[in-house]
Amino acid sequence: MGNREIELQPVHKAVYLLFLAHPEGIEFKRLGDYREELTHYYMQTAKMMDKEKILEGVDHLVNPLDNAINEKCSRIKKVFLEMMDEYMASYYIISGHTQKHIAGSSRIWYERLKVIKLPRELVVSERL
DSSP states (O other): OTTOOOOOOHHHHHHHHHHHTOTTOEEGGGGGGGHHHHHHHHHHHOTTSOHHHHHHHHHHHHOTTSOHHHHHHHHHHHHHHHHSOHHHHTTTSEEEEEEEEEETTTEEEEEEEEEEOSOGGGOOOOOO
16 A cells, blocks of 8 residues: 555544454444543544534444444545455454354354454554
């Protein structure tokens, strides 16, 4: 890719950094558990933005009844697909990964994690 930079809006960058920091994956319905970390990333990427607006944006993102997180992930995916082919983009986008869990003999449940598949040894970051 020639070290091309993918430009994202601050809210999209904050969401991306959150998922990049969690290679184990995050369920959208549990984003509230990551509110503080997401707020930190958003405040670091939107330094000129009003703190109240940032907190309001985070509230939308972590609300499981709001579609904001899906919208942000779709926008991130679109940006990567504009820069590379679908195969290469599949390593960079936030995508689904389902884990099946069996507890006891008759209980089965699924953890619907969202992950970035990019091997983390390829990630170089400046800590935010």
